[in-house]
Amino acid sequence: MKRVFWLVALLVTLVAALGLVACGDDNESKETATPEAAATATPQAAVTGTPQAATSTPVVRSGPKDVILATTTSTQDSGLLDILVPVFEKDSGYNVKVIAVGSGQALAMGQRGDADVLLVHAPGSEKALIDDGSAINRRLVMHNDFIILGPEKDPAGIKGMTSAVDSLKKVFDTGSSFISRGDDSGTDKLEKSLWKKAELDPKGKSWYEESGQGMGATLQIANQRDAYIICDRATYLAQSDNLDLVVLVEGDPILLNVYSVMQVNPDKFDLVNGPGGKAFADFMVSDKGQQMIGAYVDKKSGKPLFTPDAGKTYEEIGMKTPFG
Amino acid sequence: MDLIWDGLREAVRIIRTGDYAIWEITLRSLLISGSAVVISLVLGIAVGAAIAFNEFRGRNLVFSLVNTGMGLPPVVVGLLVAIFLWRSGPLGHLRLIYTPAAMVVAQTIIAAPIVTGFTAAALRNLDPRLRTQLYALGASRLQMLWIVLWETKLPLLAAVMAGFGGAISEVGASAMVGGNLAGDTRVLTTAVFLEVNRGNFPVAIALSVILLALIFVVNLVLTMVQQQERM
Numbered sequence: 001m002k003r004v005f006w007l008v009a010l011l012v013t014l015v016a017a018l019g020l021v022a023c024g025d026d027n028e029s030k031e032t033a034t035p036e037a038a039a040t041a042t043p044q045a046a047v048t049g050t051p052q053a054a055t056s057t058p059v060v061r062s063g064p065k066d067v068i069l070a071t072t073t074s075t076q077d078s079g080l081l082d083i084l085v086p087v088f089e090k091d092s093g094y095n096v097k098v099i100a101v102g103s104g105q106a107l108a109m110g111q112r113g114d115a116d117v118l119l120v121h122a123p124g125s126e127k128a129l130i131d132d133g134s135a136i137n138r139r140l141v142m143h144n145d146f147i148i149l150g151p152e153k154d155p156a157g158i159k160g161m162t163s164a165v166d167s168l169k170k171v172f173d174t175g176s177s178f179i180s181r182g183d184d185s186g187t188d189k190l191e192k193s194l195w196k197k198a199e200l201d202p203k204g205k206s207w208y209e210e211s212g213q214g215m216g217a218t219l220q221i222a223n224q225r226d227a228y229i230i231c232d233r234a235t236y237l238a239q240s241d242n243l244d245l246v247v248l249v250e251g252d253p254i255l256l257n258v259y260s261v262m263q264v265n266p267d268k269f270d271l272v273n274g275p276g277g278k279a280f281a282d283f284m285v286s287d288k289g290q291q292m293i294g295a296y297v298d299k300k301s302g303k304p305l306f307t308p309d310a311g312k313t314y315e316e317i318g319m320k321t322p323f324g
Numbered sequence: 325m326d327l328i329w330d331g332l333r334e335a336v337r338i339i340r341t342g343d344y345a346i347w348e349i350t351l352r353s354l355l356i357s358g359s360a361v362v363i364s365l366v367l368g369i370a371v372g373a374a375i376a377f378n379e380f381r382g383r384n385l386v387f388s389l390v391n392t393g394m395g396l397p398p399v400v401v402g403l404l405v406a407i408f409l410w411r412s413g414p415l416g417h418l419r420l421i422y423t424p425a426a427m428v429v430a431q432t433i434i435a436a437p438i439v440t441g442f443t444a445a446a447l448r449n450l451d452p453r454l455r456t457q458l459y460a461l462g463a464s465r466l467q468m469l470w471i472v473l474w475e476t477k478l479p480l481l482a483a484v485m486a487g488f489g490g491a492i493s494e495v496g497a498s499a500m501v502g503g504n505l506a507g508d509t510r511v512l513t514t515a516v517f518l519e520v521n522r523g524n525f526p527v528a529i530a531l532s533v534i535l536l537a538l539i540f541v542v543n544l545v546l547t548m549v550q551q552q553e554r555m
Contacts, residue, residue, distance in 0.1 A: 068422065077522050082506070097422045099503045112412040114421075216521035239523035271411040271419075 067276035068097045070107075070115035072186055073214040075259070076100035078234035078305050080296055087292065088283045094276050102185030102214070110135050110262065113269025116277035119284065121186040121232075121259045123314065124193075124323055134269075135262040141284045142293050142306040143258040143317055144233045146190055148249035149219075150176075151226040158228075164252040165198045172200045175207045177227035181218050182210025186257075191230045193323035194254070219243065232257050234305040237298040256319045258309070261285065285310035331529020338530050344515075345507070346531075350538060353511040356424055357492040360431035364439040364487050365480075367432070372443030373469060377455070390444065393437025398430075402497025405430045409501060422503035427511070430497040435487035442483030446476040481550045485543055492539060512538070 075081050076098060085096045099109070103120040110118045111134045118135060120126060129135035148167055150158065156176040158167035171178055180202075181188040195202055202208040209227075211218040215235040222229035223243050236247070249255075261281045266274030283289045290308040297304050309317060338346050375386050407413050409421040409429075420426045450472060458468045473480065495513035502509035504518060512535040519528035 064419075066419075073521065076518075079522070097503055097505050097508070099422065112410065114410045114412055214521050216523060219523075242523045242525065269411070271416060 068115045070109040071119040072103045104184030116273040138262040140309045146255040149245040150228040159248045179222040179227045180210045330526040334526040335530035335533040360491045364436040368439030368443045376444045376447035394441045399496035402500035426501040431491040435491040439483045439487040446479035
């Protein structure tokens with residue numbers, strides 16, 4: 001009998017403690033989220049001056065309130081989502097849970113129904129999710145570009161080259177140190193596609209290393225090692241204060257970095273928040289969302305980070321063969 | 325070196341102005357890890373007492389399992405908890421993934437073996453004659469446990485400190501099951517990680533300083549309690 005009593009007591013304590021923590025923090029987040037949202041939303045609204053900002057009211061809905069957004073690290077590390085998400089939450093009444101991982105992992109989450117909406121930059125792999133029915137309604141959101149960085153001394157001599165593939169060939173031929181993400185992220189997929197186009201396989205070479213980490217962390221490794229690296233422009237600008245690496249190759253259309261939004265298919269996964277996912281995707285391509293994206297500048301350099309692209313196609317942006 | 329000074333200056337500034345929602349994040353770190361340690365303590369005392377006081381077959385095996393648990397890699401715990409709590413996982417319908425509760429679960433799994441190990445060792449080191457004497461005096465099982473725990477409160481406080489240290493320093497599992505959501509599941513460790521990735525090193529250093537200070541204060545308080553009890 002006593003054992004049973006102990007077990008029950010234990011379970012009750014456990015559940016009570018869990019409940020307390022969950023509720024306590026929920027209330028706290030609501031209280032604190034509102035002033036934050038207001039603080040970040042106001043200056044942005046002033047910049048964009050959208051009339052919708054004043055008229056839109058939170059939508060009354062039933063169903064789950066939480067929307068899980070699986071996305072790439074660059075959208076969070078650049079600070080863009082810090083601006084967009086609070087405005088969307090205020091307008092729609094949804095609560096967005098931003099899970100910033102590599103695009104590869106974000107797509108895998110979509111494929112398992114572990115997220116409601118995806119904001120990623122790996123066109124080829126995105127198509128696979130559309131094809132197998134786990135994601136629907138892919139729409140282009142924005143683009144910037146990838147750049148090839150390297151040490152100022154530039155041992156491979158690629159500075160100013162116009163072809164990304166040719167510059168990688170030179171890195172390969174000179175055996176210059178190169179750091180890869182190696183984490184199946186969007187950036188990693190682009191890099192792999194470039195090596196493939198160059199018909200070279202750097203894997204296993206002593207000068208080629210994979211970090212397996214996010215863009216910011218990998219940039220730091222390349223910086224410490226005086227290595228070449230491919231990086232998205234948003235992360236580079238955010239980190240440029242801390243970097244000795246310089247931009248060596250840019251402007252090749254192959255280096256376009258296009259972000260798309262897709263909804264995870266609620267017909268395929270029972271637990272997916274279909275309306276919530278759709279609401280966020282719609283917001284990203286709405287006039288208001290697009291204006292905010294276009295107006296967003298890097299805090300340190302003051303340079304714009306993304307070009308809004310809603311309603312365009314890959315061809316219109318200039319991307320001939322979507323990588324990934 | 326400049327970076328460290330920048331970081332310290334930033335720490336002072338953040339603490340003074342309450343920027344970066346610093347009190348909220350610190351309080352959340354305390355709440356989540358504190359809950360995990362309280363649950364671990366309940367579990368640890370129950371399991372620790374069971375294996376310290378009872379002779380049974382496979383006791384050494386249980387002991388070595390607990391000791392293995394004391395060195396459980398947090399990232400493995402994070403992955404396991406995530407697999408269970410993801411919507412596609414067996415407990416997905418509970419919708420616990422990316423909540424503070426999920427972080428409490430993960431940190432409990434990390435801290436509980438530490439607390440259990442310390443507790444079991446402390447109880448085992450107790451003079452066995454105390455228990456025989458208590459039984460002879462007609463104490464019930466519960467009364468006995470209470471008195472025995474009171475006798476071992478000093479090592480138990482050490483167990484709490486070790487468990488708390490493990491829980492609050494944890495980053496991999498917390499990020500994986502919590503998602504590092506601002507205003508919801510962002511704690512000091514995951515905030516440091518994010519700011520490093522963003523290249524905001526002074527902020528990252530400032531947050532680290534605050535985390536260290538928090539662990540120090542908690543341990544200082546517990547140590548003072550411990551020393552007072554000794555006198």
